[in-house]
Amino acid sequence: MKAAADNYMIKTVAKAMDLLDQFRAGEAEFGITDLSKRLNLEKNNVFRLVVTLTAKNYIEINSSTGKYRLGVNARALGQLAAKQIDLVNHARPFLYELKQQSQETCFFSVYQDGATYSLDCVESDLPVRVVQTDKSRPLCCTAAGRVLLAFMDKQKQQDQFSGFKNSGFVDRIITDREMLQTDMQRVVRQGYAIDDQELDDGVAEIAAPVFDENCAIAGTLSISGPKNRLTAARIERELLPLLCEAASHLSALLGCGQSREALCGISLQPVKAELKVAKAEIKPKQYAYNGLKAYC
Numbered sequence: 610m611k612a613a614a615d616n617y618m619i620k621t622v623a624k625a626m627d628l629l630d631q632f633r634a635g636e637a638e639f640g641i642t643d644l645s646k647r648l649n650l651e652k653n654n655v656f657r658l659v660v661t662l663t664a665k666n667y668i669e670i671n672s673s674t675g676k677y678r679l680g681v682n683a684r685a686l687g688q689l690a691a692k693q694i695d696l697v698n699h700a701r702p703f704l705y706e707l708k709q710q711s712q713e714t715c716f717f718s719v720y721q722d723g724a725t726y727s728l729d730c731v732e733s734d735l736p737v738r739v740v741q742t743d744k745s746r747p748l749c750c751t752a753a754g755r756v757l758l759a760f761m762d763k764q765k766q767q768d769q770f771s772g773f774k775n776s777g778f779v780d781r782i783i784t785d786r787e788m789l790q791t792d793m794q795r796v797v798r799q800g801y802a803i804d805d806q807e808l809d810d811g812v813a814e815i816a817a818p819v820f821d822e823n824c825a826i827a828g829t830l831s832i833s834g835p836k837n838r839l840t841a842a843r844i845e846r847e848l849l850p851l852l853c854e855a856a857s858h859l860s861a862l863l864g865c866g867q868s869r870e871a872l873c874g875i876s877l878q879p880v881k882a883e884l885k886v887a888k889a890e891i892k893p894k895q896y897a898y899n900g901l902k903a904y905c
Contacts, residue, residue: 624650625658629667629683638676696828697729699862700819703830703855704731710851713834714739717819718753719827720761721745725754728828739812739833752804752816753829759796760818760826766793800872801849806836813839815848817856820872822864830856 631639631647641659645652659677662668669680679687700717707715708731717729725748730741748754758766796802804814816831832839832848839848865872 621658624648624654625662628655628658628662629679632679632683638671638674638678640676644677696863700729700828700830700859701731703859704729707731707830707832707851707855708733711832711834711848713832713838713848714741716741716753716829716831716833718746718757718816718829718831720748720757724748725751725757725829733834737835739835747808750804750807752802752814753831755792755796755802755804756816756818756829757826759793759802801853803844811836813844815839815844815852817852818860818872819856819863820860820865820867822866824865824867824872827860827863830859 627648628644631644639647641652641655644650644659645655648655650658659668663670663677663680666680666682668677668683670677696719697717704715704717712733712735714733715731716727718725718727720726722745725746727741727744727746732738732740746754748758801815801817804812804816806812808814812833813836814831814833816829818826819828819830821827830852832852
């Protein structure tokens with residue numbers, strides 16, 4: 610496998626990554642001579658790497674010392690990585706709880722590079738189950754993707770719509786922009802999305818939004834399983850209550866101070882009912898809308 614990877618490696622890019630790795634050693638700044646010795650490269654080669662990385666804002670020169678340090682883009686990537694690790698640490702207990710309650714595979718996903726990216730997954734223990742084969746999945750035909758789309762910045766959302774006709778899933782998805790907008794509004798109003806075999810035959814998924822301290826979309830929690838187990842009746846009676854409850858608690862843990870009703874613009878009438886939920890010590894409200902009942 611290593612030999613195969615080496616065949617595809619671009620040596621100049623690898624050297625640039627090696628240069629960036631030097632900043633892990635604890636020293637904040639390096640000169641060209643320092644980097645040349647550390648990398649065992651000629652100074653002119655190091656200089657070309659430095660010029661390129663500086664142009665892309667991954668390193669910058671300290672005008673006071675004449676040495677190079679990490680730039681704004683490198684720091685931004687580090688902050689993003691730290692935030693994602695923090696998200697996973699917060700989401701993991703909820704995924705395990707959802708898996709235990711539902712006995713289905715559960716995901717925590719975020720938006721990344723025009724796709725739904727699974728940061729964490731806890732698979733079902735059942736012999737017939739959904740397994741994670743690819744961390745990246747299309748936005749257009751997954752429940753998690755549609756939730757991410759529905760709550761993202763409107764201009765960004767419109768930009769994503771533009772690529773749907775070339776997605777390779779045109780026979781399974783809505784491509785008309787007006788109908789897409791209507792679908793997004795429905796997802797926001799409901800506070801969840803359902804994927805009924807849109808990506809994979811025989812597989813269904815439900816997803817709900819998770820919000821951060823700024824009440825912006827941070828990611829999604831989702832439950833995925835065989836269609837014959839994720840029936841409409843089970844989704845309504847059991848899975849949506851569990852999912853919405855978990856998403857609400859995770860949002861609160863991340864610092865979101867608003868309710869799902871406020872964030873989703875839901876105007877609902879309470880319905881009396883008792884259901885077992887993920888966090889038994891906190892009794893949620895149950896609501897009915899669009900023919901479904903869900904804890905929010």
